[in-house]
Each structure stands twice: as structure tokens, then as C-alpha cells.
Amino acid sequence: MAWCGVTVRGEARSGQLYSSLAHMEALFTFDQLVGDLVMRLPGHLDTANSYLQSYQSVVVDQSRGQEVKGNPLHVYALIKRLVLYWPDLSNTITAYIDRGMLSAAREVRDRAAETVMPVEGDLHGAALALSRLQQVYRLPIGSIMGGTLAGVTSAIRLNVDDCVRVANSTLDQGMYSYALVWYRHCLVHAHRTHATATTTTLINHLITTTEQEHNRLWKPNNVQYFKAPLSPENNDQVPLDSTYGQMCRGEHTPVGELSRLRCYVSHRNAASLRLRPVRMEQLHHNPELYIFYDIISSSEIELIKNVSRVLLCLEGIKP
Template structure:
């Protein structure tokens, strides 16, 4: 007969093998989070079977199951809307990582039925701890960009509207812990403080002690340079637990730092404030970052001298078919011109492109890998796939439509890139053309002369495309496409086209883009010595006002 220790060891190995086989990066695309609903349902079935076999086993399991069922019912009522809330998406990932680990540990205590829950479902998707960390960082990104209050977020509030059930103390603790481990002490402190506010010793579902919360609060204060607060919290921990291992050493260290600082102040010495290590950014970057956040919130308007000249019109040039089916064309900015073409992708086309792209999704990257190859980056959270014209008449038709809209040739254009942004998904400010810093190898087709960005979903909150140097925000509109030229007529990159994708606060953002290259445009848009020009489509007549923006 197997010993209890051997049985526990076997169960532990089964659990570890589950996480070693799982692929990370679920958090980088909302479309990848949706399959977790099925995983969630299967886990519920496992727990039900386990409790049926062990009716007297640990009432905590039943309470956890009740909580999960309530959340699952909410999700099943409207899965896309449920997962569109980043708080719900984070909670789901936590349930299937940290909470599932706890359930399996409980099931292994003195029961021969632990294999019911310890088993691995090979046909299901499981998140891993990297996904939990990514989701925690995403919530912080949303908090900072959209000026959200941590307490509101923990109560399920997004901009004053209740979208989800309140988070538990344990949920907040896991966010704070994940942020602490990536050295984001400011936000870790805020979430740990909120976790402590929610903490109750009577909560049987709590996996942590009160001193666990206090320890992270004390250490965060220390790394933020607030040694007195760190000392205060450490002393409180020692009062609650005199056997606290790190208490005496930390208290002695904090007292020494405080005494040395006070001695220097008495001697009139200038005391440098202790600050946490952080990336060094120049003033230009910080200025752009602040403008970016304001634009993401939609708080900045295009200057009146520009907005008064913006017009809408019907595009009937470029192709005879447009005489019968003109395209609605709206100018959002002038010099450089940024245009939105409305209703240029149908729902059927969007559904086909999504379905075709999703099985091929890979994590989005930037050209920072070896030889300029795309490498995963925290500066772009999403998943991408590439679709070729020859694959389907639908893809070819979209490319032809781009040619009709822009009057440019698609002969050297890149394949259609499809992107689904994840929890808090975003892309930092960048240029679509090659700069001297990232131009690694000459492209025989020339640089990217223009960009067409299709919006394949509406986004409830957030997700705008913003141009920091222009003060322009373009919010997603399903079926529409944004268009701008990346290069001046001389072939030099237009620095004013620097743009970024804002974090998705609520919803799932799907886009696809077509990058058009210089080669094959020689007779359509010839290169000149001019550095700038008036009007994005020189071959077209001036806009005819049909309605003001």
C-alpha cells in the first residue's frame, strides 16, 4: 500500500506537469481568454465530482465552488461582454492558477479521491503564472492611463459604472504581489493596502494571514524610500507575530537608516531622497507619455485652426465602381492628412478574417530580436497573424478595396496583418516607416509609404489610435478604416505620423492593417524634392463639403 507521503508526491508531480506543459501568453489576446470559459466549466465539474465522493470534506471547497458558480453563470449569460471587463478576465485567470492550486492542495489532504481534481485535461487551455502577472500589469496600465482609482477597480467599477463583482482581498493581494515581483512598488503598495482593507480573519476563503499583507506593505515603503513607514509596519507585524523571522533584522536596518539621516540633517548636510530604481527617460519621452494618456482619455481636441477646415465627402474617384458605390470619407487632420473611410469592411468579411486569423495567432513583437526579427515585448500586448491575398477571395477583395480607397498600387504591399489586443492591450508610440535606429536591412520595395488601419470591432471604452504630435485621437468604429501617408514626397519619414494604440479599458479590440510600400507607386505618387505637400491624395480634387465633422 502506498504511503501518504508518496501519494502527495505523485499528486504534486501531476500538478507541476500541468503547468510545465501549458503555454503562456493567454493574457495577450482576449480571443485566447475566451476558451478559458470551457476550462472553467470543466474544473467546476471536477470539483462537483470530488465533493460528491467526499461529502464531509472541507466546507471551504463548497464555499469556493459556490463563488465560482456564481461567476460562471454571470459569464455564460454574455461571454464577450463578461470578458470585455479586464477585472473579470483577471479574476478568471486567477481562479485557474492560484485558486486552482489551492483547491488541489486541499483535495490531497487525506483523501483517496484527490486524483479527480489533480488530473490534467489535455484538451483544455490552462493559464500559467506569467498570464497572472501580465493581467496584473495590464490592470495597473489601465489604472494609470485612465486615472482609475484602485478602490473603485477592486469594487468592480470602471469610470463610475459597476461592471463586475467586487474583488476579494486575495484577488487584490495577487495583483499587489505580481507588481512587487516586477519592482512596481508604487502600484504594489496601492493594491496591498486595498487588499488589507478588504481582509477579514473570518473569511474562510482567504489563503493568507494579515501579516502577509503587512510584509509587502512594509517592504514597498522601504523600496520607495519611506523608511519610517517601513519601520512602522514592521513593528506592527512583530506585535502580531513575535516569531516573525525577518522582524528583528529589518527593524535594526530601518532604525540605522533613520538615525543616519537625522544625524546628517542635524549637521546641515543635504540628504538625498532615496528613490526606487526606474528606467531613465528624457523630458521629451515624458512629455509624449503625458500627451498620450490625455489623448487616450479623449480629453484633447484638434486645434480650431485645423478643425474648422475639416470636411467630409464621398469618394468617387480612383475606380469606376465608386461612381455606383461611393465611399464615405472624413478628414480628421490636415498636413499631414489623416482620413477615415467609413463602412468599408462588412460584418461577414470581419467574421471571416477573424476566424481565419485566430488559429495562426502569435504574440506580437517588435523588431528587437536577432537580425531584426520580431521579439515579444512588453511595449506591444496583443497577438497577430498574417493573411495573404491568394488565400481567399475575401482577403483579395479587401486589398483591392484599399487600392480603390487610396489610389495606390498593392503590388508591393504587405500581407494583411490581423491583431487582437489582450487585457489592457496597447502599443506604445512608434512610426510605421523605418527610422535610422531600426532600419536594419534595405527593403527592395522601399519604405512604407502609407498605412491603412481597419477597425474590426467597436470598443466600449479605450482602445483609441492616437497621434501625440498632432493631438489627435481616433476611436475604433467597426467597419471603418484610418489612412495616412508615412512619408513626405521626398521620401523622408513624416515625424508627425508617430502614433500609438491606447490600452483597451473594456471590450475586445480587433484591427487589421495594410502597409503600402513605395515601389510600384512611381506613376501614381511620384517622389519629388518637396518636403511637404498640401493634401494627402494629390491626384484627387479638393474635398467637397457635404457635412461638417
């Protein structure tokens, strides 16, 4: 079956939203309503405090003039709030409405009924997105944990649980080498923050089982694994890089190939484009990579987003 992010007859349906810009915009708008509300709830409410502590990073970064909606760390933190903290907070808000208190709570409840809420799979996907950023751009995990991406430091701080979640999501994709790098950093962070013995034992177990699985499935020259099977003598290997990652970082364009890359116009054998051919820039030969310029206007982009928003559906097999 396929989970579709649509609203039917006023009922909010859950869908995989972490990669949908249109739905993420709606979630950030809803999150602001909730954040404004929890600031007015009594401080002794644990359900409100958990949400508020996470939401404070939004308040701080917005006060600094930083972009929030386009920051992958804020996307992850938002989905985490709505998946882990919103369900209990929603029950608290309902209780206040039943007592006739806080009319703003009714607005939040009504907006929640119209909003497509994220589910556990979205949290997994948002964590995986952080892992992929680290893989492709070779970012220091410590910097990501400390809220820094592309040289910009946000107010978000990832904890040990977040680190393990990213590592688990990476392992689920079969990226054993990168998963181990994350798990090992999680262990260091757990010791540094004086995590419980249960937490460190769990992470050690995950490291051991992942190392065993890595060696059992190991294949040479494969980015899923280290360069060689792991052993006590070579346990500190660096994950292999990929051509895709090198291209994204602008590091994989041989000098000979640069001379063969070009910009040109083409009608692509389409009659409708003969009078106004498409402007193209070739970035790479193998794999082929192009940029097409001025093929759609800003107003057309907004129209497509608005029309497709209610049709958003996770790829899969429909019943």
C-alpha cells in the same frame, strides 16, 4: 524563442492569452465546465473550494444579466483561477476519474487536453491590463478593488495579493509613479482588512525600495515618474497624465484642431478602391488617429478569427 498558443497532436501548449479574444472565449467556456463540476464535488475538498469561491462571482453576475467575457476584472479572475487553482484541482479530478466517479470529470479532463491554458505570464499581463485601465481613465483604485469599472459593479473583489500583483506588474513596466500609487493603496487595504504583519512589512519594503528607485532614475516631464523627486515634503504627488490618456478620455482636442478634423472618402491610391472608396474619420492630427468605416464584414471578421486562432503566437524571436 516564441511561445505559441497552438494545439499540436492533441497536446495543449501554453501561450500568452490574456489579450487574445478568441482564446479567452475558449477559456470562459472551459471555465464554465469546471465551475459546474466543482459544484458537485464534496465540500471538504480545498482544491475545489478555492476554485468555487472565485467562480461564484461569474454565477452572481450572470444571474444579474451582466457581461462577463468583456469585463477586464472577470478576465483577470478567470486567468487567476486557471493559473493558481486549476493545477491542483486537475489532480483531484484525475483521482475521481481513476475511481470511476463523476463521469463529468472525464469531460473536463478531455476538454483541458484540447484547451490552451494560461501561464504565469498571462496572469501578469491581466494584472497589467487593470493597471493600464486605471492609468488611462484615471479610475479610483478603491473602485477597481471593489469590482467597479465604468460605473458597473461586479461581484468580483480584489484582495491584497491581487493589489500587490497589479503594483508589481506596473513596476515591471517602469511606471514608478503609478506603481507607488498602487502599493500605497495596497498598504491601506492591508490595514483595513487586518492582513498579517508579514504582508504589511513586505508592502512597506516595496514602497521604500520603489521610492528610492524612482528618485534615482527620475526624469522631468516623464509619465513614468512624479512631477518632482519624492521627499517627506512632497510625498503625496499625483502621477503625470499622458496625451494618450487624455485622448482616450476625450479630453485632448484643442479648439483650433477641431476645425481641422474632417470626415471624407479616399481610394488611398489603390485601384481596387476607386469605385468604392474608404470612409474615414480623422480624430487627431498629432499623433494621427483615424477611424475606417465598413472595411470588413462580420462574417469576414469571424473567418479571420477562426483561421488565425491556431496561428496565434507571442511576438518574439523564434529559434
